[in-house]
Amino acid sequence: MLLAIDCGNTNTVFSIWDGEKFLCTLRTSTHHARTADAYFTWYSTLVKHYGIEADITDVIIASTVPRVVFNLRVFADRFFGCRPLVVGKPDCLLPVPPRIDEGTVPGPDRLANAAGAFDRHGGNVVVVDFGTATNFDVVAADGAYVGGVIAPGVNLSLEALHQGAAALPHIDVSRPEKVIGTNTVGCIQSGVYWGYSGLIEGLIARIKAEYGMPMKVVGTGGLAPLFDQADVGFDAIEDDLTMHGLTVIHRYNKENGSA
Ligand SMILES: Nc1ncnc2c1ncn2[C@@H]1O[C@H](COP(=O)(O)OP(=O)(O)OP(=O)(O)O)[C@@H](O)[C@H]1O
Ligand SMILES: CC(C)(CO)[C@@H](O)C(=O)NCCC(=O)O
Ligand SMILES: [K+]
Known part of the structure; x- marks a missing residue:
């Protein structure tokens, strides 16, 4: 096992x-x-x-x-x-090597996401992964990780607001019904939830326009279901995508004699 x-x-x-x-x-x-x-x-x-x-x-x-x-x-x-x-060490083979700027070391979680997304969806995919950072991982038609976007994570943004502004409390992210908050907590929730929804929607649109071919969008990570409620443009939510990618990379190494 x-x-x-x-x-x-x-x-x-x-x-x-x-x-x-x-x-x-x-x-x-x-x-x-x-x-x-x-x-x-x-x-x-x-x-x-x-x-x-x-x-x-x-x-x-x-x-x-x-x-x-x-x-x-x-x-x-x-x-x-x-x-x-x-993952990321030379003796761990990848099903398809990444195509990014020379000297760049991509996050191993992003390589796993690419392998997992290609196995399930067959390429031309963008993975939106909500963790400490929110990263967008673009997977080409042949399964290569070809780059993407790194944005500050939702909880990190909330923490930064609390740390940097003396009168602002720490709150948990949730979906406020209204955009115009009528109390401090409501205003922060709106800024983070609706602001972040705009960030996701806007980046997906720009990535698709630049990529120039139809793409599937897969959300993963703890907060993906919450932002799916804002209709940001996910075609699927898969909370085990990174782990699935690790099983794909492991199997590839077994089959190719490197594990
Ligand atoms: N409504 C919510 N408000 C705040 N946090 C939430 C909410 N729902 C889920 N989470 C957080 O999401 C986390 C799970 O997310 P995930 O594992 O994708 O990222 P992470 O562990 O925070 O980041 P990383 O993978 O970078 O370490 C849980 O630890 C939980 O705290
Ligand atoms: C972007 C994070 C922090 C997301 O977990 C991670 O993948 C990472 O540290 N990446 C290294 C830089 C890069 O992926 O280009
Ligand atoms: K993660």
Whole structure:
């Protein structure tokens, strides 16, 4: 069985893949100082709690935080006796290499999104991924990741507003009915929700115009369903897209002798 690990700047997600389906998904905050033993204590407690019989033979990691990879390698080696595939490292093959400016190191999560989107939709896709940042990942007809957009994430924007403006409280993002807020919270909610909806809609329109061919738009990440309520232009919402991409990359490496 495969353990797929997606380390974002905020959260780290583990999913167990039995070759056909995900048996479970576990989430913890990302901390570079977390040791291999701490990962295993957390992991084994939850796997036992869910009553899962997991015989892990393979591990694949996509990390946007380079420093966490060392302890995750130790974790894979110590507890599963395997050398993990690390997306973005030279020994991890990609089904299709990215086509971006030389010297650019694309986020491994974006490479996984591209592989996952191509497998499900066959290219000419833009993935909109809501995490710490909101990234738009453009996947060409042949499955190559060809770039996109990085915008400040929704929760990061709210936090920045709270940090930078003494009289503004911290609030959670939600969909206000009205655009014209009549209290402070309502005004902030409108600015972030309707402002961000405009950002998404506008960027999708500009990406499509520049790309020049019909594209599918797939939303993923925790806040995708909330923004789908504003009809920003998603054709599909797939909350497991990054993880699915990791299983695709893993399978490709197995088939091509690199894992
Ligand atoms: N209505 C909401 N308001 C605020 N946050 C929400 C809401 N719904 C979901 N979330 C957040 O979305 C997160 C899940 O998003 P996701 O895993 O895509 O990104 P992340 O973990 O925040 O970022 P990264 O992947 O960059 O670490 C959850 O941690 C949750 O806090
Ligand atoms: C944009 C984020 C932060 C999104 O998780 C991540 O993919 C990243 O750190 N990327 C590196 C830069 C790039 O993708 O071009
Ligand atoms: K993510």
